[in-house]
């Protein structure tokens with residue numbers, strides 16, 4: 323079992339200046355909108371027009387339709403349903419074969435896992451709080 327050594331700075335330096343390569347993997351239909359701007363169909367909502375805009379120099383994304391914005395790691399997390407930054411970095415490292423990304427508990431190509439634990443805990447907490455009243 324190897325510890326994950328990839329860091330956010332590692333991902334950043336890997337894609338520095340060509341963030342379109344990062345997004346192109348997940349957005350096959352993306353089109354250059356001129357300069358360092360790129361437009362694509364947003365995978366985070368049902369998008370009929372290319373609403374998602376991506377900046378190639380900073381790697382930031384913004385979708386005015388669903389209101390999602392942030393950097394590339396956030397995009398990856400939203401897309402894959404990963405909440406933990408460690409898992410996001412690991413996933414990016416594996417997907418792009420970036421050096422320094424070791425296997426996460428032996429599984430290197432595990433499919434994305436939905437984050438369910440938080441809502442389960444919340445429901446449980448609610449029940450506990452109001453359980454005696456109802």
Ligand SMILES: [Zn+2]
Pocket residue numbers: 364365366367369373374385386387388389390
């Ligand atoms: Zn969107």
